[in-house]
Amino acid sequence: MDLQLDGRTAVVTGASKGIGLAVVRTLLEEGARVLAVSRTSGPELDALAGPDLVHAAEDLTDPQAPARAVARAVEVFGGVDILVNNAGGPPPGVALPRFGFLTPGDRDWVEMFDFNLFSAVRAARAAIPVMLERGGGSVVNVSSGNARRPAPMNVDYNAAKAALSNVSKALSEEFGPRGVRVNTVSPGPVRTPWWTDEGGAADILAAQTGADRQAVLDKVAPEMMGLTTGRLVDPQEVADVVVLLASPRSGSTTGTDVVVDGGFLKQV
Template sequence: MTSTSMVPGPADEFSGVRVLVTGGTKGIGAAVAVRFAEAGADVVVAARTPVEEPAAGRFVSADVATADGAARLADEATRLLGGIDVLVNNAGSQTYLPGGALEAADDDWYRDLDTNLMSAVRLDRALLPGMIAQNRGAIIHITSGQARLPGAASLPYAAAKAATTVYSKGLANEVGKHGIRVNTVVPGLIETSAVTRRLDRMAADGGGDTETARRQLIDRVGIPLGHPGRPADVAEVVAFLASDRAAFLTGSQYVVDGGSLPTV
C-alpha cells in the first residue's frame, strides 16, 4: 500500500500508510495493529471497551455493530489520520446457542449480522469515498472457518461470516477500477485469550489440565500441523495483502488454519 513501485524493507514497509483496525485491542486485531505499527504505519484501533493503552496505535471507542457507532468511528479515524489507506474489518462476536439453530431468536440473528457483517458494510461505505478519491486503498475482512464449516451452536455467526465473504467478492469487483483491493482472511483455530479461556473451561469441566484440553481441541478441529495458530500468523497475512507485494490480489480468500479446512 505504499505509493512507490519498489518494496521497502519490513521496518518501513508501511511508512506513511494510514491504517484502521476494528476489534484492534486484543487477539488477532491487536496483532494486526502491532504488525502495521512496527512497519511504520500510522494506526488507529477501535473497540467497544475502552483501554488505557492499546498494544499499538491510537484508540477510539466505538460500537461498530451500530450505524451511529460505525459513522462516528469513520469520522474520528479520518480526523486523526487525515484519511484511511488500509481498513481491517476485524470486529466481531458470536452468539452461543447450545440448543442449536432452532433456539436462535430474531434478535440473535440480527445481533450477529450487525456485529459481523453490517459493521464491515457500514465502515466500508463510509470510508470508500476517500479511498476512491485518492485512487488507492486496501480492505481486508476477517471472517472465520465457520463460514465453511458452521457449528450448530453458532449458526447466525457462521451465516454472517459467509455473507461477508460473498459481500467482499462483490465489493472487490466493484471498486477494483479505483485501485482498491478487497480480500478476505479466514482464520482457523488461533490461540487468542478467548481460546485460552475456552481451554481452561474444558480442562475444569473434564477434570484435566489445559494441555490435555488443547490436544483434545486440536484433534477435534483436525489440524494437520498439530497446533493452533498464533494471532501473529494471521497478522502476517493481513500485512501481506495490504502491501505492494499483493498488488495483483483482490476478491480472494486466504485461509490461515494449519490445514484444517477443506479446499472447497
C-alpha cells in the same frame, strides 16, 4: 521485505486484543499510522501508545460507530488507506460455542449478524469513498474457515461470516477497477481471548467433554477440529497475512480469501 506502508493510515476494528491487537502492532512496526477501534482499550494496546496510534472507543453494534471511526481517522491522519474489519466473534455479552440450530433465537441471530457482518459493511461504506478520493486503498475483512465449513455448532456465526465473504467478493469486483482492493482472511480456531477468557470457548468445551481447560486448548480442541498442525493458530500468524494483503506489495491480489487455519479446511 519492505511492505511499503510508511505513512499510510489504517483503521483496525476489534483492535484491543487477539488478532486485532497483533494487526495493530504489526502495522505500526511497518511504519503505518493506525486508528485502533474497540469498545475499550487495554494494557497491551496502551503499551503501543505513540504519535502513530490513536484509539477510538466505539461499540460497533452502534450503527453510527463505524462512520465515526473513519471520520476520526480522516480528522487525525488526513485520510484512510487501509481498513481492517477484524471485529467479530461473539457479540458483547455472548459466549460461544453454541450447539444446535434451535439454540439461538431471533435476537441472537440479529446480534450475530450486526456484529460480524453489518459493522463491516458500515465501515466499508464509510471508508471506501475516502480511499477513492485518495486514488485507492485496501480493505481486509477477517472472515472464518467456518464460512466454508457449515456445521450445527455456531450456525448463526458461520452464516454471518459466509455473508461477509460474499460481500467482500462483490466489493472487490466493484471497486477493484478504481484502485480499492478487497480481500478476506479466514482463520481457523485462533488462541485468542474468545478461547482463553474465563467462561470462554475453552471452559464451555471443557464442560462438554469432561477435560480441563488447558487440555482443551492444547489437545482436545485441535483434535476435535482436525487441525493438521495439532495446535490452535497464533494471532500473529493471522496478522502477518492481513498486513501483507493490506500492503502495496499485494497490489495484484484482490477478491481472494487467504486461509490461515492450521489445516482446518480440508476441501480442495
